[in-house]
Amino acid sequence: MDPPQLLNLLARSLAHDTSRPWAMRLCEACVDVLKAQGGAFTVSIGPDERVAVSTPGAFEELEPLQEVLGEGPVHQAMAEDRLVVTHLGAVVDEYPVFSQIVAPAQGGATLYAAPMRAGGRVVGVFSLYVTTDPQARGSQDLQLLADIVGASLLGNAERLDWSGRAWLHRAAGMVIAQLGIRPDDALAVIRAKAFSRSMSLRSVVVDVLERRLTFSRDE
Template sequence: MISDGMAEVLRLLRLGEVGDPARACARALGAEGVALSLLLGAERTAEPLWYHPDLSARFEELQFTLGEGPGPDAVSTGSPVLEPDLERVRPERWPALLPAARDLGVHGVCCFPLGVGAIRVGVLTLLCDGERRLSRQQYTDAAALTATLTGALLNGDRRDGGGGGGEGGDGNGPELGTALEPPSALSRAVVHQATGMVSAQLDVSIQEALLRLRAHAYGSERPLGEIAADVVARRLRFNDDFDDDFDDDVSGPYSPDGGKG
């Protein structure tokens, strides 16, 4: 049975009366932080929807940049990934993420995929204090929250006046109003654009292009979004030379077509 605190949060979410859903969920779950990301685009990129506190957002960005961690694993397997104490995780499991998470001050993470069967629509991430395991009550509350969010997303709920279920809904599912509205300006949009440009520059698949972007971000110790912005601004161009994966003109924008495009 879910706790009274989570029951109240779910009630307020359905009424659209939660001003800061991430903070409310973190409080009800007793978590150090909470983040909800939706899977958008052809690459099913995790787009952050809401989070609390800022550390949750930084950890989500870290997972996105490295392409590894409990979030990607939860999405891949369709099962919760519970690691409330990252110090106990084998180093080879997430070799890049674990030391970076430690430097960030993240001690434990539990991720719950949003979806049904092979369908994935998002992931809910909880930050833990690293000193205790996730309690049975916390797991029950997190599972209830995940089920509610999944149902609302699959029902297409947007509170658009279309009978309570939105496009594809039957009017009987949960209504979460603007709590699940994708942001008007997607923070990953520049990454999608840069991935396409690198794919064209190297004549490789979108998946490989994203891997090359991530490798460069990891090697330069910069967020993937910054690397993508440099590619889009033509300050950074990838080539197919194995020994020199990229050309980086730090003095200003670099236009490989002579400024004609």
């Protein structure tokens, strides 16, 4: 499909609902255009710093899970600047922990992780979750849409929800004060705690901020 046609479909899908946050509507419109069952945008806002927007449903926890683990198709697509296709029912050598956790629950789905490019660089990843076979739209349409979205997100960064990222940095600051470690290490401690407790990253951050969870060198 050529870019004008794809943009026309995207605009028509976006016009259906104007009441919810713009980034969420854009993500759902992309999923609708590509006839998929779920999707997410992961946008890089700095070294090892990302903010994600996911469509609600069965796949919405997979983006936060990859952030907690520090591995997965999103990381690979962003690092290698290429489309990564992963069948979620199989254990993958590149990200064994992520694929092993996801396989039992999402074995019938395929994840397409396409780098979103703007200004000659990768600014994020568009994840598309597909349970039907074959994919309704080709990988060329997916990559084209990912690049369109990348440019749009980069130009409208102020319209993304940054609150979760702000909470994470506040929690990291508290862990730094408790343990006397570097910021990168504090983030790693928070992610490790989320993984060890099988909790979402947001849940652990809230526990740290509300002082239900503290850290000491004696642990």
